[in-house]
Amino acid sequence: MILLRARGVCQEYVRAGVCTSVLLGVNLEVRAGEHIAIMGASGSGKSTLLFALGGLEPVTAGEVAVGEELIPYAQMRDIAQFRNRTLGFVFQFSYLIPELSAVENVMIPALIAGVKKKDAQRHATDLLACVGLSERLHHRPATLSGGEQQRVAIARALSMHPRILLADEMTGNLDAKNRMIVLDLVLQLCRQMGSALVLVTHDREVAARLHTTYLLCDGILKKD
Numbered sequence: 001m002i003l004l005r006a007r008g009v010c011q012e013y014v015r016a017g018v019c020t021s022v023l024l025g026v027n028l029e030v031r032a033g034e035h036i037a038i039m040g041a042s043g044s045g046k047s048t049l050l051f052a053l054g055g056l057e058p059v060t061a062g063e064v065a066v067g068e069e070l071i072p073y074a075q076m077r078d079i080a081q082f083r084n085r086t087l088g089f090v091f092q093f094s095y096l097i098p099e100l101s102a103v104e105n106v107m108i109p110a111l112i113a114g115v116k117k118k119d120a121q122r123h124a125t126d127l128l129a130c131v132g133l134s135e136r137l138h139h140r141p142a143t144l145s146g147g148e149q150q151r152v153a154i155a156r157a158l159s160m161h162p163r164i165l166l167a168d169e170m171t172g173n174l175d176a177k178n179r180m181i182v183l184d185l186v187l188q189l190c191r192q193m194g195s196a197l198v199l200v201t202h203d204r205e206v207a208a209r210l211h212t213t214y215l216l217c218d219g220i221l222k223k224d
């Protein structure tokens with residue numbers, strides 16, 4: 001079953017009268033439970049593509065459709081709710097809310113979805129245990145290491161059991177050993193939840209652990 005489909009996705013940015021074409025017609029299909037790596041040079045448009053796939057930025061042309069019924073984003077009225085229930089994001093920078101503790105950060109998607117505070121807290125506590133942070137529940141992001149912050153972000157991204165996890169360089173700022181530990185953890189959680197994974201990475205060793213690798217080059221995505 002195809003869970004995410006991008007067709008002819010183009011993205012250009014116009015800044016100060018200068019037009020930069022980043023994506024020039026990207027096609028991609030992600031199947032349920034499939035783990036995909038996206039590689040490409042710095043500036044090739046990997047983050048731009050992930051934002052487009054997640055409906056976080058409108059695209060210049062083309063279509064992205066997500067979910068069991070492949071809903072085209074352009075026709076969605078309440079995209080935020082849909083996104084919260086269907087997609088999980090781990091960004092290149094963890095974007096945790098600095099004023100909130102680890103457990104509070106992980107609770108956010110569930111609270112937005114209307115889950116009771118007590119239930120959200122229990123679930124967030126379990127997820128933080130899964131990523132090895134039981135001893136850090138009440139730490140604010142500034143008092144966590146970079147790798148710990150990424151693990152909180154991963155727990156938050158998975159908290160709604162997303163059909164698809166979109167992850168941008170989630171292990172980029174970790175050392176080689178922790179990179180593989182965090183990757184294994186994410187792969188294990190994705191398998192448990194049956195979530196598909198689209199992972200942007202610069203690391204061939206990381207990409208080799210996933211099912212399929214694509215290369216983004218000159219605005220086009222090709223199977224590696």
Ligand SMILES: Nc1ncnc2c1ncn2[C@@H]1O[C@H](COP(=O)(O)OP(=O)(O)OP(=O)(O)O)[C@@H](O)[C@H]1O
Nearest residue numbers: 013015020022040041042043044045046047048049
């Ligand atoms: N909002 C924006 N406005 C103008 N240009 C942008 C914008 N966002 C990205 N770009 C440009 O689009 C290109 C692709 O950026 P993007 O962040 O997608 O690259 P990337 O492949 O993720 O790079 P990296 O590996 O360094 O993270 C870059 O040249 C960047 O300067």
Ligand SMILES: [Mg+2]
Nearest residue numbers: 046047048092
């Ligand atoms: Mg990027």
